[in-house]
Structure formats: C-alpha cells, structure tokens
Amino acid sequence: MSTASATDVDIGARVKSTIRTTADTLYTSVKPAENELARWRRTFEGCAKEEVEGKKYLNPTQFIDAIAPTDEGFNRIKREQYAVLFRVADVSKRGLVSFEDFVVFETLLKRPDADYQLAFSVFDVDASGSIDFDEFKNVLQANLATSGIPFDFDCDWMKLYLGKRGGRHVVAYQEFTQLMKGFQGERLRQAFHYFDKDDDGYIAPDEFQRIIIEVAGHKLSDSVLERLPTLCLMNQGRKISYSEVFAFHNIIREMDAVERVIQHAIRKSKDGRISVSDFLDQAANTMRYGIFTPLEVNIIWHFASRGAATGSSDQRLTLADFEALLDAKWQPPALTSTPETSKSEHFIHDVLEPIYDFAQGGVAGGLGAYAVYPIDLVKTRLQNQRSTVVGEVLYRNAFDCVKKVYTNEGGVRAFYRGVMPQLVGVAPEKAIKITIVNNIVRQRATDPETGAISLPWEIMAGGTAGACQVVVTNPLEIVKIRLQMAGEITRAEGSGAVPRGAVHVIRQLGLVGLYKGATACLCRDVPFSMIYFTAYAHLKKDVFHEGRRGKVLSFGELLISAGVAGMPAAYFTTPADVVKTRLQSQARAGQTVYKGVVDGFSKILTEEGPKALFKGGIARIIRSSPQFSVTLTAFELLNKYFPYPFANQPVPTRPTRQPTDISRIRARNALRILLDCSSGFGMVDQKAAAKGVQQYLPKSLGM
Structure with missing residues (x-):
C-alpha cells in the first residue's frame, strides 16, 4: 500500500x-x-x-x-x-x-x-x-x-457535499469523514424546523426530547434523557428555543472538554464544590481556542443540579452531581431491600464492628513494629548516649552500634530484646491511632457528598489520634527503652550481672512510674500524627490520585505513600523523642538527671548543643518510615480483603475499569x-x- x-x-x-x-x-x-x-x-x-x-x-x-x-x-x-x-x-x-x-x-x-x-x-x-x-x-x-x-x-447542505439529486458528484473517503462530522448539525436544524410549525423559534419540551434522543441518545444517561423536557424551565414561556437546543448539542459535542474543566476546577476547590464562575474561570485558563457561552454553562448546571440551579450562578456542585451528565452509562444508586433487624442486632453490630477494626489495627501494628524493631533498638541506644560522660563515647554512629550490639550482646537475638512487650503493647497503640483517625474523627469531619475534608480537620484528626494513643504508648515506651538499654547496663556492671525482664521493670517503676515522660511523649506523638496522617492522605489523593475515576491504589502505591509521609513526621519530632528517651531511661552514675520536659530541653541545649536534640533523627526516619509503611498498608489490605463479615450494608466500591483492547x-x-x-x-x-x-x-x- x-x-x-x-x-x-x-x-x-x-x-x-x-x-x-x-x-x-x-x-x-x-x-x-x-x-x-x-x-x-x-x-x-x-x-x-x-x-x-x-x-x-x-x-x-x-x-x-x-x-x-x-x-x-x-x-x-x-x-x-x-x-x-x-x-x-x-x-x-x-x-x-x-x-x-x-x-x-x-x-x-x-x-x-x-x-x-x-x-x-x-x-x-x-x-x-x-x-x-x-x-x-x-x-x-x-x-x-x-x-x-x-x-x-x-x-442545500446536501448539495454542497453530494451535488444535485442524480448528479455525478461523489465523495471519496476523506470528504466522507467531514460529511459525517457535519451531518448531525444539519439533522438537528431540520428536526427543529420540522417541529417549529409556526416558525416562532420555539418547540415544546417533549419535541426537544425526541430530537435529542434521535441525534445523541447514545451519548446521554437515562437520567438526563428523562429530564430533557425540564430545559423549558430556564425561560418564562416554558418552551425551548433554537439557541437552547444548539447550546445543549454543543455541550454534548464538547463533553470531554466539559469533564476536564470540571475535574480541574474541583481539584483546585478547597471544599470539593464549584460554581458557574469557578467553571468559567477554569475554562478561560485551560482552553486556548474554545470557549463556553454562559447559556451553555447554565444548561450544564441545570442538569447537574437537577433543576435546582436554574437561574442561579451561585449553586456549588460536587463531582458526583455532574456524573449523570458526564457518563452515558451512569445509573442511580440501587435501592436494595435488606431484612429488618432488631435494635439488639443493630447494637451488637455497632459494638462488634469497631472491635473488629481495632483487632485489624493491632495485627497491622504488630507487623510494622516487628519489621523495624532492630532499627528502633539502635535509635534508642544512640539517643541515650550522653556526650558529657567522662571516658570514651560508646557508639560512634549507627553502624558502630549495630556492630557492637551484635558482637558483645549475643548476636541477632540481642536486636530483639524487649520485642514481646512491644508487640503486646503496640497492638492497642496502633489500633487506637489508626481506627480513631480512619473511623471516627475523619469520618465525622468528611463531607458526605464530596468526600472532602478540610486541612484543619485533617490536622485535628491526626493530633487527636496521637494524643489518645499516649495512654498506651508511654508505659510501652518506658518498658521497651529500659529493656533495650539492659544489655548496655549489664555490660557496664560486669559479667556477673543478669539482665532483668519486663516484669521486673514494671514492678520497679510502679503505676506512676510507667507514665514518667508522658508530657514528652505527647510532645512527640501529637505533632507526629498531625504531620503523618495529613501527608499520607494527600499523597494518596494528590500524587497517586486515589478514587479518581474509581482508581484503587496498588500495594506499591500504598507502601510508598505511607513510607514517604513518615519521613518528615519522624525527623521534625526527633527533639521531643530525644528528651522522652532521656527521661524514661535509667540514668547511670555520672549522667545528668532531668526533672521534666522543659528541664530536659534546657540541659541538653546547654550541655550538648542543638545538634544533640536531633540524635538518632536519621535512625528515626529509617525506623518510622518503613514501620508505618508496613502498618498502614497491612491495615488497608486487611480491611480490603477481610472486611467485617456481618456488615448489614457494606460500603459500595466503584470497580476499576479494565483497559479495553484498542480494536x-x-x-x-x-x-x-x-x-x-x-x-x-x-x-x-x-x-x-x-x-x-x-x-x-x-x-x-x-x-
């Protein structure tokens, strides 16, 4: 060829x-x-x-x-x-x-x-x-x-392409493509003229419906087709003008551009809603040659708002409002009948479902904690090392710490000293943090129509979760730190000393002692959760576009979102973690004793300088980032593949559309x-x- x-x-x-x-x-x-x-x-x-x-x-x-x-x-x-x-x-x-x-x-x-x-x-x-x-x-x-x-x-239009009836003018392939593109406009004009018997420039609503079904019925959803006659409500005569018919037809022809403008405008909107002026502003910024008329945009708003926005340019609509107009296959949510349940059954499910989520959060937290526990031990040793102690500094850096722990304290097992209390404690800690954020605060603050949540509420949700978890976190942290430091203390005291276990540490501290350093723990966990959960949500939504066109994130995208979000959260809260570690560890002879958070900050700055407040910062990133990657990814996958089995009305999920062969x-x-x-x-x-x-x-x- x-x-x-x-x-x-x-x-x-x-x-x-x-x-x-x-x-x-x-x-x-x-x-x-x-x-x-x-x-x-x-x-x-x-x-x-x-x-x-x-x-x-x-x-x-x-x-x-x-x-x-x-x-x-x-x-x-x-x-x-x-x-x-x-x-x-x-x-x-x-x-x-x-x-x-x-x-x-x-x-x-x-x-x-x-x-x-x-x-x-x-x-x-x-x-x-x-x-x-x-x-x-x-x-x-x-x-x-x-x-x-x-x-x-x-x-006359046909004669322009094919000449007079019976003439010799024929069209080849290239001309045919243009003929087909222009035919619908002529069909629309003739159809309007056919119904406009008195030549006043208006037709009845049902006649408009017949025309649109004939020339574009395959491009519109059943919902829009049924409401076509309501276009007459846009003017006082309750009839539809030629201008309105062609404006509606232009919207159909430019539906791809309409959808792009709507999506971009909603993405920029703080509350997930847009008005007519927002649409026109976005169109002006993104369209170089095309332009939508005010009549066309008002028609879009009329059908998207189901007639409520007629004559009003202030009506703010969500993406869900436009879906029936944008998607020819759109169907209204199915109204399914469910068996009636008694109040006692509702109560049982209301109790059991949060417990089920709580358990999943615990399992996910345990997996995350176990995966990074050796890194956490190294981080704790480095943060507790005081540079003002007379004599040689025990660990020069993280690699030196790993080498000495492995050589002097029993090999690989030494890196998991204190892991069992950590696993027992981390389950309720992570479950509280995750389920409070995901199932309570964020849900209450999320707009049910747009699925949007404001930035202040996102930060508030994270901070609330971080504050609530301290009830469990502080006792867990202080026991863990004492056990992680046990090998170092035993080595310092001599070969005859025997490291103590978790029960001994708890008895030694008592109930009040278990909450030593709780203020420092709050200073660390509240800002950490504020930064972390806000960054995690925006990475999923803004970087990987979760939910856009029904997109469900892959395992790798969830892992990256959770990991990257943990980096700034871990590093910027390192000073509070250093102070908390010093307060909760058992001071040895010659080491400075701290009376509280303010005293700890003050003495560390005076004796060791600002650099000391960021000791173990890199180790915290290396630990926290993968820990939360594993924890949150595991939690979301558990929710996806093992949902609450007795839910009366499971939340519908929009299926991902498989790519269709281009042929x-x-x-x-x-x-x-x-x-x-x-x-x-x-x-x-x-x-x-x-x-x-x-x-x-x-x-x-x-x-």
Missing part, C-alpha cells in the same frame, strides 16, 4: 476494486504479528458455532460476541447494533464470516482511522471506493425510518459515528434496508 501521504486520487484508484481485493491488499501489507493471529484464532474458535462443509463460520450473533467491547454493558448502545459491522466483515455476502474474513476485519481495526473506515464501508455498499447521492440517501433513509423525524435530502474501542467508535446520524441506526428491518441498496451491489456479490 502507499504511504499515509497519498492523495485522495490515489486512494480512490486503489479502492475501486471489490472489498475482497482491498482487504487482501490490506492484509498482505499490514500483516499481523503471530501472537495476534493466535489471539484472533482463539476468539474466533471460541465464538464460531456454524459449520459448512467442516469449516467454521461466525453468524451475526456470534460475530457480535467476538468483536463487541466487553465492558460496554450495552445499556447505551444496543448489542444488536453491532450487526451493522457484520455486513462489512461479510465480504462475500453469504451471511457468514470465515476466519480469513475475521482476520481481515481485525487487521482493519488496527488502523488508526478504523472507525471512519468502517463507517465508510457501511455507506459504500457497491465497494467502489466512493459514495454517491443515492447510496448515501438509501442507507441513511433506511435507518432514519423509525425515528418519525424526516430529513430533506434535497437541501474493540475502534469498533465501538465506528458504531458511534453511525449513531450520530440516528440513535436507531442498525435497529431497522435488515431485509428492508438490504432491499433498498441491493441495486448497487455487483452481481458477483449479490445478496
């Missing part, structure tokens, strides 16, 4: 043979890869049930099974309408498609302009490579018959081009349609 730069004359000369010749030429020049042939063979074999002389064929129904997109749902495009494309694939006109025909059809779908090529083939019934007036009229007239809205084929998309788009002529295209009696165009078929391809 010639290159893409070939002229229309070359194209016309090349396609004047039969469809079979054209298809064979296409197949030999764009030979499909072997893996594609194998895939097409599997599809064909799986659908073909007809056999003639031992050879399999596809009938129209089986052909539709083979080529129709699997994710369409067929609620806006009727499944049987794909049979129009069967007539293109059935080049021998015997009512059956062979595997060779199927391969040619699939190869055609690989072309970037396959959608228009297929539409052209539907009209070019004699396979001449061009379309004349009678061909175009007969094919289209047969498919407009059921609409009840006539079309004048002798109009299937092109087949669908070809049908959409035809449906732009009439939403009933392909739904008429096929025998009657065939009779109207049979005279143009060569005898060798007679039906």
